[in-house]
Amino acid sequence: MLLKGWTKEISRAECRPEAQTVHCIARLEQNIGEVIPYLNAVLGGFSYVKEPPSVTFRSQGKLISVHDDHIAINALQDAEEAEKILRWLQGEINDAWSKRTEITPSFQAAPRPQVFEILRLLPKTNCRKCGQPTCIVFASLAMEGGLGTDDCPDLTPDNNKKLQEYLGRFRFDW
Numbered sequence: 001m002l003l004k005g006w007t008k009e010i011s012r013a014e015c016r017p018e019a020q021t022v023h024c025i026a027r028l029e030q031n032i033g034e035v036i037p038y039l040n041a042v043l044g045g046f047s048y049v050k051e052p053p054s055v056t057f058r059s060q061g062k063l064i065s066v067h068d069d070h071i072a073i074n075a076l077q078d079a080e081e082a083e084k085i086l087r088w089l090q091g092e093i094n095d096a097w098s099k100r101t102e103i104t105p106s107f108q109a110a111p112r113p114q115v116f117e118i119l120r121l122l123p124k125t126n127c128r129k130c131g132q133p134t135c136i137v138f139a140s141l142a143m144e145g146g147l148g149t150d151d152c153p154d155l156t157p158d159n160n161k162k163l164q165e166y167l168g169r170f171r172f173d174w
Contacts, residue, residue, distance in 0.1 A: 001094050001097075002030060002032055002035055002093060002094055002097040003028060003029075003030055003032055003035075003090050003093045003094055003097075004029055004030060005028075005029045006026040006027055006028050006029060006070075006071070006086065007026070007027045007029075008024060008025075008026050008027075008079070008082060008083070008086070009024065009025045009026075009027070010022050010023070010024055010076075010078075010079045010082060011023050011024075011025075021074070021075045021076055021077065022076045022077075022078060022079070022082070023072070023073065023074045023075075023076065024071075024072070024073045024076055024079070024082035024085075024086075025070055025071075025072050026070060026071040026072075026073075026082075026086050027069070027070050028068075028069050028070055028071065031068050031069055032066070032068055032069075032093060032097075033052070033053045033068030033069075034097075035093055035096055035097045035100070036053040036054065036055050036066060036068065037053070037105030037106055037107055038096040038097065038099075038100045038103045038105050039055060039066060039092060039093055039096045040055040040105070040106045040107070040108075040109075040110075041096075041103050041104060041105055041106035042092065042095075042096050042103060043055075043057060043092060044057075044106075044110030044111075044170070045057055045106075045109055045110055046058040046063075046109060046110070046112065047109045048106070048107060048108055048109045050107055052067070052068060053067070053068055054066060054067045054068070058144060058145050059145050060145050061075055061144065061145050061146040062074055062075045062076070062085075062145070063075070064085065064089070066089065066093070071086065071089060073085055073086075110170070111170075112143070112170065113142075113143045113166065113167060113169075113170045114143070115136065115139045115140055115143050116139075117166060118139040118142050118143055118163065118166070118167070119135060119136055119139040121155070121159040121162055121163045121166070122135045122138060122139060122152060122155065122159070122163075123135065123152070123154045123155065123156075123159075125154060127154060129152075129153045129154060130147070130151050130152050130153065131151075132147075138151070138152060142163075142167065148164075148167070149163045149164050149167070
């Protein structure tokens with residue numbers, strides 16, 4: 001087991017006291033720098049930095065950055081959600097470390113979903129039923145993980161399935 005524990009700090013953005021979300025910094029008890037390229041290979045990071053090593057994932061409207069000595073997560077509902085994500089990441093980190101001889105490390109960011117691929121499957125009526133001013137805004141938010149297929153009420157069942165499959169290649173759940 002590489003990652004055994006952490007000390008968690010939960011905070012709200014000082015510049016936005018009205019914000020409904022919190023942020024988490026987890027200070028790791030162990031240095032996990034060596035596992036980061038393997039974790040990137042397994043989970044497909046949104047961005048990857050070789051030196052100092054870090055990988056950032058984008059999922060469900062959150063950015064999760066894994067560094068050699070800490071993990072940062074934004075846009076959390078509460079400390080409980082932070083703990084859930086940290087426990088999930090601990091499992092992924094330890095699993096990648098234990099299987100590192102079977103994994104080819106990756107030093108590049110994974111492909112990202114494309115706005116126009118998402119837009120191609122939307123009704124393109126700009127109906128605003130989803131709460132967004134246009135379908136392209138919806139597609140941009142879906143690309144970032146902030147919206148999903150169920151957020152577009154006029155999406156046909158066939159295109160809903162295609163969009164779920166497309167976005168599913170870039171997302172993970174904890």
